[in-house]
Structure formats: structure tokens, C-alpha cells
Amino acid sequence: MSAIAAADGRKYDLHFARWVYQNVDGGDRLPLCMQCGMCSGSCPLGTAMDYGPRKLLMMIRAGMKAAVLASDTIWNCTQCYNSWLRCPRQIRVTSILQGLATVAVKEGYAPKRPTARFSRAFWFSVTHFGRTDERLVTAFYYFSCGFKEGIQRALANLPIARRMVKGKRMHLGAPHRVRRTADLRAILTKAEEIETREKVSEAGR
Amino acid sequence: MPEKKTGVYLCGGCGIAEATSLDALDAVAVKEFKVPYCRRHDFLCGEDGLRTIRDDVTAGKVNQVVIAGCSPRVNADRFRFDGAQVIRANLREQVAWTQPAGIDDTGMLAADYVRMAITEAGKSNPPLPYQEGPYSERILVVGGGISGLTAAREAALAGCEVVLVEQSDQLGGHARRWSKRMPQRPPYQAPQNNDVDRLVAAVEADPRIEVRRRSRVAKTSGGPGKFTVTLRQDGADQSIAIGAIVLATGWLPYDPSKLGHLGYGVSPDVVTSVALEEMLAAGALSRPSDGLPANTIAFIQCAGSRDPDHLPYCSSVCCGVSIKQALQIRQADRDSSVYVLYQELRTPGVAEEFYRAAQKAGVVFIKGTVKSVGADLTVIIDDALLREEVPLAGLDLVVLATGMVPNAVGMMDGAEEPSPLPADDINPLSPIAVAGYAAAAVPAPSATPQPPPTQFFAGGTPLLNLQYRQGPHLPILAQGFADSHFICFPYETRRTGIYTCGPLRRPMDMAESAEDATGAALKAIQAIRNAVEGRALHPRSGDLSFPKIGLNTCTKCRRCTVECPFGAIDETPEGFPIVNPTRCRRCGVCMGACPVRTISFDNYSVEMLTSMIKAVEVPEEDEAKPRVLVMACQNDAYPALDMAGIARSRMSPYVRTIPVRCLGSVSLLCVSEALSSGYDGIILMGCKSGDDYQCHFVTGSAVAQERLTKIAETLKSMALEKERVQMIEASIADAGRLPKILDDYMAVIDKIGPSPLKGFG
Ligand SMILES: Cc1cc2nc3c(=O)[nH]c(=O)nc-3n(C[C@H](O)[C@H](O)[C@H](O)COP(=O)(O)OP(=O)(O)OC[C@H]3O[C@@H](n4cnc5c(N)ncnc54)[C@H](O)[C@@H]3O)c2cc1C
Ligand code: SF4
Ligand code: SF4
Ligand code: SF4
Numbered sequence: 001m002s003a004i005a006a007a008d009g010r011k012y013d014l015h016f017a018r019w020v021y022q023n024v025d026g027g028d029r030l031p032l033c034m035q036c037g038m039c040s041g042s043c044p045l046g047t048a049m050d051y052g053p054r055k056l057l058m059m060i061r062a063g064m065k066a067a068v069l070a071s072d073t074i075w076n077c078t079q080c081y082n083s084w085l086r087c088p089r090q091i092r093v094t095s096i097l098q099g100l101a102t103v104a105v106k107e108g109y110a111p112k113r114p115t116a117r118f119s120r121a122f123w124f125s126v127t128h129f130g131r132t133d134e135r136l137v138t139a140f141y142y143f144s145c146g147f148k149e150g151i152q153r154a155l156a157n158l159p160i161a162r163r164m165v166k167g168k169r170m171h172l173g174a175p176h177r178v179r180r181t182a183d184l185r186a187i188l189t190k191a192e193e194i195e196t197r198e199k200v201s202e203a204g205r
Numbered sequence: 206m207p208e209k210k211t212g213v214y215l216c217g218g219c220g221i222a223e224a225t226s227l228d229a230l231d232a233v234a235v236k237e238f239k240v241p242y243c244r245r246h247d248f249l250c251g252e253d254g255l256r257t258i259r260d261d262v263t264a265g266k267v268n269q270v271v272i273a274g275c276s277p278r279v280n281a282d283r284f285r286f287d288g289a290q291v292i293r294a295n296l297r298e299q300v301a302w303t304q305p306a307g308i309d310d311t312g313m314l315a316a317d318y319v320r321m322a323i324t325e326a327g328k329s330n331p332p333l334p335y336q337e338g339p340y341s342e343r344i345l346v347v348g349g350g351i352s353g354l355t356a357a358r359e360a361a362l363a364g365c366e367v368v369l370v371e372q373s374d375q376l377g378g379h380a381r382r383w384s385k386r387m388p389q390r391p392p393y394q395a396p397q398n399n400d401v402d403r404l405v406a407a408v409e410a411d412p413r414i415e416v417r418r419r420s421r422v423a424k425t426s427g428g429p430g431k432f433t434v435t436l437r438q439d440g441a442d443q444s445i446a447i448g449a450i451v452l453a454t455g456w457l458p459y460d461p462s463k464l465g466h467l468g469y470g471v472s473p474d475v476v477t478s479v480a481l482e483e484m485l486a487a488g489a490l491s492r493p494s495d496g497l498p499a500n501t502i503a504f505i506q507c508a509g510s511r512d513p514d515h516l517p518y519c520s521s522v523c524c525g526v527s528i529k530q531a532l533q534i535r536q537a538d539r540d541s542s543v544y545v546l547y548q549e550l551r552t553p554g555v556a557e558e559f560y561r562a563a564q565k566a567g568v569v570f571i572k573g574t575v576k577s578v579g580a581d582l583t584v585i586i587d588d589a590l591l592r593e594e595v596p597l598a599g600l601d602l603v604v605l606a607t608g609m610v611p612n613a614v615g616m617m618d619g620a621e622e623p624s625p626l627p628a629d630d631i632n633p634l635s636p637i638a639v640a641g642y643a644a645a646a647v648p649a650p651s652a653t654p655q656p657p658p659t660q661f662f663a664g665g666t667p668l669l670n671l672q673y674r675q676g677p678h679l680p681i682l683a684q685g686f687a688d689s690h691f692i693c694f695p696y697e698t699r700r701t702g703i704y705t706c707g708p709l710r711r712p713m714d715m716a717e718s719a720e721d722a723t724g725a726a727l728k729a730i731q732a733i734r735n736a737v738e739g740r741a742l743h744p745r746s747g748d749l750s751f752p753k754i755g756l757n758t759c760t761k762c763r764r765c766t767v768e769c770p771f772g773a774i775d776e777t778p779e780g781f782p783i784v785n786p787t788r789c790r791r792c793g794v795c796m797g798a799c800p801v802r803t804i805s806f807d808n809y810s811v812e813m814l815t816s817m818i819k820a821v822e823v824p825e826e827d828e829a830k831p832r833v834l835v836m837a838c839q840n841d842a843y844p845a846l847d848m849a850g851i852a853r854s855r856m857s858p859y860v861r862t863i864p865v866r867c868l869g870s871v872s873l874l875c876v877s878e879a880l881s882s883g884y885d886g887i888i889l890m891g892c893k894s895g896d897d898y899q900c901h902f903v904t905g906s907a908v909a910q911e912r913l914t915k916i917a918e919t920l921k922s923m924a925l926e927k928e929r930v931q932m933i934e935a936s937i938a939d940a941g942r943l944p945k946i947l948d949d950y951m952a953v954i955d956k957i958g959p960s961p962l963k964g965f966g
Contacts, residue, residue, distance in 0.1 A: 011596065011597065012571070014567075014569065
């Protein structure tokens with residue numbers, strides 16, 4: 001599944017935009033964006049983004065795939081839902097940004113981003129154990145920063161970890177897991193299968 | 206004329222008796238003015254009060270009823286007595302409700318208003334209406350587009366006979382060519398089938414409508430109820446009698462050859478929205494250059510509109526039209542890419558639904574300014590949303606959403622027959638300049654007589670070719686749109702009985718044009734009915750008086766002919782003015798213009814006004830009671846003063862107000878008489894003038910202002926300060942402001958001191 005972009009990078013080539021409309025959750029209402037800027041005005045993180053949500057939505061329209069997927073807008077979104085709630089055209093901005101983040105990861109636009117790495121750690125824990133295990137997620141994340149930095153960060157946090165164990169906030173054995181991980185796997189496999197099927201039939205239409 | 210028997214009726218109700226002594230007023234009437242008959246009642250507008258008056262009138266004791274009570278603006282329907290003329294003194298809104306009760310100043314004010322009213326009665330006669338038939342009740346509609354068809358149909362449905370004149374051999378106008386029209390029904394989301402044919406069929410089937418194709422108006426003379434219109438059809442002329450005229454000559458697209466900066470002419474694939482309509486009607490879109498399919502299309506909005514170098518106004522339909530066309534393209538071809546390049550998108554009201562539908566259908570709206578259009582159709586746009594210059598490439602077609610130019614002065618005719626200029630001694634107050642067409646810079650409209658522009662625009666035959674002394678064209682306000690009183694009387698033109706509708710008034714779509722045309726048709730019917738009964742049209746609806754010119758003293762100076770805002774005055778072969786009473790709106794501007802004051806109405810004259818001015822008792826200088834005369838326009842300023850009274854605002858007790866028909870009706874003699882009578886200050890209070898005028902008689906307040914510039918000399922020769930004569934613009938919304946404005950003026954008078962002319966008058 002690759003988000004199409006104009007071969008010659010022409011502005012306002014509509015292939016990428018239409019791909020987003022069809023494949024990203026919430027994209028169906030995106031054509032209705034009237035660029036009023038309510039989302040950017042409402043976003044608590046707007047100033048910490050390369051582009052505010054409004055501009056990012058326009059860039060999708062303008063076919064600027066690389067710039068959209070490489071932007072930190074989609075990563076700095078805290079999922080507070082302000083924009084979604086306030087958008088006068090009821091565009092699910094939050095969903096769209098999250099969806100774009102997934103695309104960015106899949107297409108290799110954001111391998112180094114801390115948020116992306118953290119998400120991957122989280123995903124690993126959840127899909128393997130059906131739960132988040134603090135040690136697993138933190139360790140996965142720390143070591144995704146590089147081996148040396150992983151060691152440093154782990155050591156720096158050791159005192160906290162000790163106190164957490166003492167206070168029974170963290171345990172030392174194997175990660176807790178849901179009882180039937182096999183079922184969880186089956187569910188995830190099925191979901192992937194459905195997703196692919198939908199994409200194929202979309203493409204075929 | 207029967208002998209005048211004046212009766213004064215003093216009302217004590219609504220706080221008047223508390224505010225001032227009725228005995229004193231009685232004394233003014235009976236002792237000072239020797240009015241034989243003065244009665245009082247403490248509730249004059251009640252049944253009993255009215256009966257008292259009615260009995261006196263019926264018994265033949267009184268034929269002029271002076272009512273000293275509420276404002277002339279209220280209870281006019283109650284104080285109406287067959288066989289008697291009614292004159293009012295405003296003791297309620299202007300005295301009892303604005304002054305402290307029981308003090309001297311209040312009594313003096315009330316007494317002065319009674320003096321003025323009795324004086325007015327002495328100088329006024331019941332008007333005899335002009336009713337000299339025969340009258341025609343047929344309506345002429347010029348132009349067979351949506352507007353003209355609707356006007357004809359509506360007039361016919363109201364029972365009128367209609368002649369519909371269309372220059373081409375087909376009805377329907379521009380709209381006939383549109384493949385679809387903008388939605389008229391909920392949910393307002395899809396282009397709708399064009400239903401003009403249905404309207405054409407209804408008009409053709411209506412026995413009361415006579416359709417004349419390939420016809421034009423060769424000339425028009427007369428006035429409401431009495432027009433003689435010469436129609437020219439296939440070279441043959443025929444004159445017919447007409448009661449009123451609806452002008453619905455529509456619009457024409459802005460000349461795209463002036464849009465080179467937007468790529469017109471660089472490639473055959475740059476087309477206008479009008480051309481696109483024809484392409485859409487023909488079926489699948491293809492590129493004019495090579496016939497290949499066109500599916501990547503950009504619309505450039507405001508092409509020529511909202512551009513100071515072209516049409517400075519918004520053409521108002523093109524946003525909706527482009528949305529319509531974009532949707533048609535998207536619906537026909539799912540793979541098409543359609544862009545609308547706009548600066549601001551104007552989709553008021555339900556048109557917003559249409560805009561949303563286009564967005565949903567995938568039309569891409571790009572906000573920005575178009576920088577250039579290349580021969581390969583690459584459009585460079587300064588994208589306001591991405592904040593960068595963006596080349597839009599790969600386009601098959603660029604559509605220019607060109608604006609609408611009003612056809613109010615025969616724009617369609619090209620250079621075939623250049624229009625004769627109005628005689629240079631008659632100043633068309635508004636020179637004809639059509640935006641984007643005026644060949645030379647045209648001076649701004651002004652009331653000063655000035656030579657008309659020698660260059661109008663390329664060609665242009667007067668649409669009605671009016672045989673009026675003021676020239677053959679309808680006066681134009683700005684940008685080539687027919688002048689109309691935008692706020693109050695939109696269909697009105699400055700030629701009574703001739704109503705414009707549709708895009709020659711302002712840019713309009715089909716629905717707006719149809720609504721406008723309905724209004725114009727109803728106005729035309731009203732004009733005829735009033736003409737037949739000898740009554741004025743609004744704003745003096747029902748007024749039976751009309752100006753009479755005493756030719757024995759007329760110097761043929763033509764001021765009246767020039768200044769009449771409605772072109773009501775023609776000239777005899779000897780050069781004497783003659784009034785066309787059915788064209789006249791009774792504003793009295795001619796009366797104010799006439800330097801020898803030989804124009805008057807039965808119930809309104811310079812002599813009447815000056816006598817009223819002189820009827821006021823101006824105290825001696827040492828009494829320190831200044832007097833300021835306010836001549837207030839009856840349409841807005843006087844009602845605003847009344848509203849201040851209704852709000853119980855305190856107003857200066859030194860002001861004496863006379864309502865006038867229009868500031869334009871105020872002769873300079875009124876001002877100089879007031880000055881020499883010892884008034885300390887004079888205010889002309891009336892509507893706003895200028896391009897955004899609010900004057901109910903269009904140019905009345907402008908000419909008043911112009912005349913006042915001349916008073917400066919007079920003031921100097923009388924050794925008076927210029928502050929003594931002022932003009933104040935007041936609208937109906939100014940009620941709250943006026944008391945303060947008057948107080949401020951009183952402070953100015955206080956500062957410059959009393960008039961040195963007191964006691965000489
Ligand atoms: C590209 C385009 C698309 C549009 N699409 C829509 C739409 O979808 N929906 C909508 O509501 N509006 C639309 N409009 C606006 C619409 O066309 C106008 O509102 C409408 O044409 C106004 O009709 P009219 O009768 O006033 O003028 P016109 O259509 O101009 O009719 C005037 C008529 O008067 C005749 N005439 C002119 N001079 C004389 C004369 N001297 N003597 C006798 N006859 C004369 C003309 O031949 C013509 O028949 C569109 C405009 C444009 C530019
Ligand atoms: S949901 Fe994301 S983009 Fe929207 S306001 Fe919150 S942080 Fe900003
Ligand atoms: S209607 Fe739209 S395109 Fe037309 S002039 Fe106005 S703003 Fe411009
Ligand atoms: S100036 Fe006014 S009153 Fe005089 S003729 Fe013209 S319309 Fe009538």
C-alpha cells in the first residue's frame with residue numbers, strides 16, 4: 001500500500017489528495033475543508049509544528065506528499081481533539097493526522113522520530129502481550145535511540161525503577177500477558193487481512 | 206377659489222396643556238392674527254374632538270383647519286376632513302415632549318409654532334390635481350430576457366396590457382444559452398435544468414402581452430400615463446401610447462480582450478465563462494486548440510471584476526456560475542481535475558450549500574492571486590494558503606469568470622450610431638461613464654453645471670431615446686448602472702414612470718432579476734394609477750399639488766430645467782419651461798432653483814416659507830434669547846427630530862423648525878430673509894448627498910449644498926460670520942444625535958454672539 005504521488009511532483013496534482021480522501025480514516029470529509037483556520041487556531045501545539053493543521057490539509061490538496069509525510073505536525077499532535085470538535089465543516093482532523101502518521105511510518109518517512117519510535121515500542125508490547133509493560137516499552141524506546149544512549153538512559157532511571165518495585169508499581173518477572181495471546185494474534189491477522197482486502201477492492205473500483 | 210375660513214384648534218392632550226398655556230396660544234390666534242375661530246379640546250384626535258372639527262367644516266364655518274397638537278407625521282388619517290385643508294402646528298413632539306413644562310421659553314416656542322401654522326394657512330390653498338387625459342394604461346417592457354419576460358408576465362397577471370419589445374428574434378436573453386442554471390430548490394446542491402423556455406412559452410401564450418421581436422425603441426416622449434413611444438421594427442416606425450415603461454435591457458459580458466493579463470488571447474484554450482456555457486451545452490469538453498478531450502480545468506474568478514483597472518465592482522454571479530460549471534464538469538467526468546482560483550469566494554445564503562456540494566464533488570478551491578497565464582496554460586498563482594507562488598501546470602482549459610457590464614445606456618450597440626450628446630447648456634448631473642469603457646477619465650458627478658464629457662464610450666444608442674430637454678439617456682449613478690435610490694426606492698430611475706430592473710441596476714442572477722422585474726412591474730402599474738388620478742408618486746405619495754410657473758416673470762434662465770432631478774421640465778420653442786406634471790415628483794427643487802421665485806405650488810411656495818420665517822417673534826438682542834431657524838427635510842431630518850421628541854430628549858428652546866419638502870426646495874431667499882429678520886443662525890438639515898446619497902429626491906440635498914456655497918458672498922456683504930448658515934446631514938437614524946448637534950450649534954452661536962441684524966427686519 002503506497003500513497004500515490006504525482007510522478008513529476010506537480011503541485012495540485014490530485015492523486016495524493018484523492019488517495020488520502022479514500023484511504024486515511026477521516027479523509028472522506030477532507031475535501032470540505034474551507035481553510036478557515038479554526039483547527040490551527042485551536043491547536044495547543046500549533047506553534048510547535050512545522051505547519052499548523054490547516055496548512056497541512058491544504059498541502060495534502062496541493063499534492064505535497066513528501067512534505068506532508070515528513071512534517072512534524074502529524075507527530076506533535078497530542079490527540080486532544082480540539083480541532084475535530086471545533087471544525088465548522090466537521091472534519092476529523094485528529095484522525096487524519098494519526099492516519100498520516102501511520103502512512104509516514106509505513107513509507108519510511110519517519111523512522112527516526114521519537115514519537116514514531118515510542119509508538120512502535122508501544123505497539124510491540126500490545127501486540128505481543130495484549131498489555132503494555134512499562135519495562136518493555138521503556139527499554140524498547142530507550143534502545144531505539146542507540147545502544148549507548150539506551151544504557152545511559154536506563155541507568156539514569158534506575159533509582160526510579162527501584163522505588164517503583166519497592167512500592168509494587170513494577171514487577172520483576174516476565175511481562176504480564178493476556179490469557180489467550182493466540183486469539184489476540186488471530187484478531188490482528190484478521191484485521192490486517194480485512195484492511196488489505198478493502199484496499200484491493202478500492203483499487204479495483 | 207372659495208373664501209378662506211380659517212379655524213384654529215388647540216389640543217391640550219399628550220402633555221401639551223401642562224407644558225404651555227393654551228390661553229396664551231388662544232390669544233395669539235385670536236388677538237394677534239385675528240383668526241375668527243379658535244377652539245380647544247383636551248383630546249382632539251378622539252371621536253369627540255374630531256366631531257367638533259367635522260361639525261364646523263360641515264356647517265361651512267371653517268374650510269382651513271389649523272390643528273395645534275401633535276406632529277404632522279402622525280394622525281394624518283384622522284385629521285382629514287372632506288372639503289377642508291388641514292395645517293398642523295407641532296406642539297407635541299417639538300414642544301411638550303422636548304421642553305420643560307410651564308416656563309417662558311416653552312410658551313414662546315409654542316406660540317411661534319402657532320404663528321407659523323396660521324401664516325402657512327394664509328399662504329396655502331388646497332391643491333387642485335392635474336388630470337388632463339387621455340391616459341394610456343399600457344405597459345411597455347423593453348428587453349426579452351429573464352427580467353423583461355418576468356416583468357411582462359407579472360404585469361399581465363395583474364391585468365395590464367403589455368407590449369414587450371425585444372431587439373433580437375428570440376426571447377430569453379442570455380439565459381437562453383445556459384445549459385443548466387444554479388439551483389433554486391432545496392437542498393441547493395446541484396445544477397438545475399434551465400427553465401427559461403417555460404417562461405417564454407407562458408409569455409407567448411398570454412393574450413395580454415404583445416411580443417414584438419426585432420424591434421427597438423426609436424424614441425420616447427411624454428410622461429407617465431402619457432408616453433408616446435415610437436417602435437422601430439424591421440425599419441418601419443410605429444408610435445404607440447404607453448402608460449409606464451420597464452427597462453430590462455440586461456447586461457453584456459465584460460470585453461475579454463481587455464483581459465490579456467489573465468491569458469485571454471495567449472491560447473485558444475483560454476475561454477470565457479460565457480463560451481464555456483456553449484461548450485457545456487454541446488457535450489463533452491474538448492480543447493479548442495486541438496480538439497483533444499479537456500479534463501483538467503482551472504477557473505479564474507473575478508476576471509476583470511473587483512479590479513480598479515477594469516470593473517471595480519463584484520459581478521456577484523460569477524462565483525456561483527463557476528461552481529455550477531465546475532460541478533457540471535465533475536459530474537460528467539469522474540477523472541476530471543477542476544480548480545477554482547479565487548480571491549474571495551462569494552456564496553451568500555443558500556449558495557453556501559452549492560459551494561459545499563462542489564467541494565464534496567472534489568472541486569479544488571485555491572485562494573490567491575493569479576500572476577500570469579502562459580501560452581502552455583501554466584497558471585502562476587500566488588497561493589495565499591500555501592504562502593508561496595505555485596505553478597499550476599498540465600491544464601487543458603482556463604476559464605475566465607468574466608464580469609457583467611450593465612446595459613443601461615445602449616452598450617450593446619457598438620459604434621453603430623454614436624449617441625448625441627445632451628445639449629451642453631443642460632447638465633446631466635451624472636456623466637455617463639461605464640466602468641472599463643470610459644475612454645477618458647470622467648469627472649466625478651457634481652451639482653455644478655459643467656460641460657458633459659465629450660467621450661462617453663465607444664458607441665451606445667440611447668435605449669429609450671428620451672425626447673427630454675435633459676437628454677436622451679437615463680441618468681447613470683456610477684459604473685454605468687442606472688441611478689436608483691438604492692435604500693428606499695430601488696426600481697426608481699430619475700425619469701419618473703420608467704423603471705429599470707435586472708443587471709442594469711446592479712449585477713444579478715436570474716432569480717434576483719426575476720424578483721426585481723416583479724417589483725418594477727408593480728411600480729409601473731402604480732405609476733400609471735397615480736398619473737391618472739393626478740397624484741404624486743413616493744416619497745410624496747398622494748400629493749395633488751404640482752409646480753406652476755409664472756411665465757410673466759420667467760427670465761428663461763433654465764435653472765429649473767437643469768436642476769429638476771427627474772427631468773420633468775421641458776421647454777417651449779420660445780425657451781420657456783413647461784412642467785410635465787406626471788413626470789413631476791413634487792420635490793420643489795425647481796422652486797428652490799428659480800432665481801425670480803416664479804415657481805410655486807398651490808400649497809407650497811417661497812412666499813409661504815419666507816412668511817413663516819418672518820412670523821416668528823425674534824427677541825431683541827438684550828434679551829439674550831437667540832433664535833435659530835432649522836429648515837428640515839420632511840423625509841428624514843424632520844422625522845428624526847420628532848423621534849428625538851418621542852424619546853423625550855431635551856432640545857434647545859431657541860430652535861424654530863420648518864419642515865420642507867426637500868432641501869432642494871429651499872430658495873436662497875429663505876436664508877437671506879431669515880438673516881435679515883434677525884435670526885442668529887440657520888441650519889439646513891437634510892439627507893446625505895454624493896454617490897451614496899440618501900436624498901429622497903436624489904440630487905436635492907446636493908443642489909442645496911451647492912447653492913449654500915454661494916451664500917458665503919451674501920454673508921460677507923452683510924458682515925455676518927460664515928457659521929451663521931450651516932448644512933447638517935441627518936438621516937432617520939440620527940434621532941439620538943440631533944439634540945446634541947443642535948446644542949453644539951447653539952454654543953457656536955453663543956460664541957459669535959447675537960446677530961447684528963436684529964430689529965432691522
Ligand atoms: C456565464 C454565465 C452564466 C450564468 N448562469 C446563471 C445561472 O446558472 N443562474 C442564474 O441565476 N444566473 C446566471 N447568470 C446570470 C444571468 O445570465 C443573468 O442574471 C440574466 O441573464 C439576466 O437576465 P436579463 O433579462 O436581465 O438580461 P439579458 O439576459 O441580458 O436580457 C436582455 C434582453 O434585452 C434585449 N435588449 C437589449 N437591448 C435592447 C434594446 N435596446 N431594445 C430591445 N431589446 C433589447 C436583449 O436582446 C436581451 O434579450 C449567468 C451569467 C453568466 C455570465
Ligand atoms: S487534535 Fe492534534 S491537530 Fe488537532 S488541535 Fe489537538 S493537537 Fe492540534
Ligand atoms: S462573484 Fe465572485 S468571481 Fe464574481 S466578481 Fe464577485 S467575488 Fe469575483
Ligand atoms: S424639480 Fe421637483 S417639483 Fe420641480 S418639476 Fe422637477 S420633480 Fe417637479
